[in-house]
Amino acid sequence: MSTLEIADTTIAGPEDALALAVAQALRGVRGANPLVGAIITAPDGRVLASGYHRGRGTAHAEVEALAGFNGFNESSSTSGFDPADSTLWITLEPCDHTGTTGPCTEAILASGIRTVRYAVADPTGPDGGGAARLRSAGLDVGQVDAEQARRAGAADLNPRWMLARDSGRPFVTAHLAQSLDGRVAAVDGTSQWITGPESRRHAQSVRSRVDAIIVGTGTVLTDDPRLTARDAAGRDLPRQPVPVVQGRRAVPAGAALRGGDSWLHVEDHDPQVVLDRLTAGDNAAGTTVSSAWPHGGTRPGHVLIEGGPTVLSAWMGAGLVDELFLYQAPLILGSGLAGLDLPQHTTLSHALHLTLDAAENGAISRLGDDVLLHYAAP
Structure with missing residues (x-):
């Protein structure tokens, strides 16, 4: 589902947001990197952009969603949406390290978005630490309720990759x-x-x-x-x-x-x-x-x-x-x-x-x- 396809979608709450992000994540391929999906919503729950990780060496889900958000604002016939009023929903805690691509935390900070919600924590290895980094910069960052994440399917995206x-x-x-x-x-x-x-x-x-x-x-x-x-x-x-x-x-x-x-x-x-x-x-x-x-x-x-x-x-x-x-x-x-x-x-x-x-x-x-x-x- 592309940003264009979800342009008229409105979420009712965290579980809906994560379910949509999970659907995005499942468009990716398994391998060295986990499946990750992301969406950006307006204050009224309208979905403004989405993204997913297409495989190692490509843009991470958050970065792809942010690019779609910027493109939506630039092409909007209205004044667009203030990033500070929008929410970024992610199936996995954003990374805070440089691998084949840069840290997602830096892209999020540069975007102006101030509210981030993620489903699954990634506390170990070089990929963890993103939530703490964003919080230290003053963003409102929180992990979605575990039961909501489970029902949305986020908890089942990457068990073998994590193993x-x-x-x-x-x-x-x-x-x-x-x-x-x-x-x-x-x-x-x-x-x-x-x-x-x-x-x-x-x-x-x-x-x-x-x-x-x-x-x-x-x-x-x-x-x-x-x-x-x-x-x-x-x-x-x-x-x-x-x-x-x-x-x-x-x-x-x-x-x-x-x-x-x-x-x-x-x-x-x-x-x-x-x-x-x-x-x-x-x-x-x-x-x-x-x-x-x-x-x-x-x-x-x-x-x-x-x-x-x-x-x-x-x-x-x-x-x-x-x-x-x-x-x-x-x-x-x-x-x-x-x-x-x-x-x-x-x-x-x-x-x-x-x-x-x-x-x-x-x-x-x-x-x-x-x-x-x-x-x-x-």
Whole structure:
């Protein structure tokens, strides 16, 4: 919902404001940064502007909303609205640090808005402290009642992102492309292509926003992938994820993924060991990794699991997958290689429970003849 689309909306109270901000937040993509939405209201409750965070490196929700507010005032046939009389509503406490963008607190202070309400506190890590900074500058800043925030959906926006951040690890996305009967390859091993071109383009769009793509040595030896992010025409994008191989078998000297600027081989099958190596920035087993990951920083903030069933099952079984894109093709193979194998799950009570995720394209969307199911871990 754009600023133009919400121009005639009026809120009745904090819960309405947050629900609208949550709807904005869900337009964003998950990854290294949380989903955040913001709206600005007039004293009579009229919504004047909105914004959401579109992904790392882009304007934060507050900054986008403030830009919309300024644009609304400039184009208004009346005298516009005094920022000091307006209220900024945010799903997450504004940041007070400089990363790939500047502190949201500085943008809020410069805007002239004097009243800020947020739903979820962010008290830990480098992103916290924004509310205290604004209060110290004399603004009226408050956290909305927890029950109102819960009913509006704000409390459910980023639990896995917060878990990843507080655990000191990157956010983990996984891909799984399969037939209707859950197969990723036929009996003879053929698998290209189970899904159609639209699904593959979406998969490339996800590749374009991650810092690393993780596969197993089996995938390297069988498919010899480059693991690059490409545009719709098949051209490599300027920013590329770091290929990461997990497993004890050697990576061939002529492997395609060696052709990039950097790559990493972690000679272990344990996903936690892989994460520990990535967050430590360690150079393992004589391989190389760039000193600075894409998007800046010295460690990845977002990784993608693209390995085969063994690798994906290990990450799913370890509870380390935060987000799953399941590309469901209209094919029935009858037999072949299953997409997941979790032998330790021997009864229904052992099942992994995922939840449909409304972020980005929505929980269920059509990609050509395929269906994309977007899941979040609980």
